[in-house]
Amino acid sequence: MPPSVVEITRREEFSASHRLHDPALSDERNRELYGICNNPNGHGHNYELEATVRGAVPATGMVMNLTDLMRILRERVLPQVDHKHLNHDVPFLQGVIPTAENVAIALWEQIEPQVRRYGCRLHRIRLFESRNSYVDYLGPAE
Ligand SMILES: [Zn+2]
Numbered sequence: 001m002p003p004s005v006v007e008i009t010r011r012e013e014f015s016a017s018h019r020l021h022d023p024a025l026s027d028e029r030n031r032e033l034y035g036i037c038n039n040p041n042g043h044g045h046n047y048e049l050e051a052t053v054r055g056a057v058p059a060t061g062m063v064m065n066l067t068d069l070m071r072i073l074r075e076r077v078l079p080q081v082d083h084k085h086l087n088h089d090v091p092f093l094q095g096v097i098p099t100a101e102n103v104a105i106a107l108w109e110q111i112e113p114q115v116r117r118y119g120c121r122l123h124r125i126r127l128f129e130s131r132n133s134y135v136d137y138l139g140p141a142e
Contacts, residue, residue, distance in 0.1 A: 003056035007123055010051050010069040014082035017044040018098040021087075042085060045129050047103075049073065051111055054123035064120040072114040077107065100129040104137040112139070 019042040020034035030038045051073060055063040084090055086098040092110060096102045104127040115122045128134040
C-alpha cells in the first residue's frame, strides 16, 4: 500500500506595517504601481501566516508534531516581524519591497531550515494580508 501523505498546518497572526516603494522608480511611477500602499509613512496589516508541512504519516501518527511547528513560528519567526515596520526593522527584509509575495518568500527562508531540523518538509507558506487576500509560496522552483 502506498504511504498516506498528509499536510498539516499551523496558523499564527502578526501585525506589521510596511510601505511598497521601489527606490529605482520615480515617485509618480511608485504611486501608479502601488497606489495607497505607497503611502509615504506606511500603513499596517493584520497578517495571518500559515505554514504547511507535508509528508507520509509514520508510526507516531504525526507528520510533524504541531507543537514543534507552533514553537518554530512563535519563538523563531513572529518575534522578528510582529509589531515591526517591515521596511526598517526586519534584517531579513532589508532591500526587499515587502509585498505579500516577497514577505512569504522571506518567511519560507526563515521557517524551512527549522522544519528540516525535525526531518520534515515545508510544503507551503500562505500569507494573508487581509481577510480575503492571500499569497501561497511553495518553495523555490526546481
Ligand atoms: Zn500594505
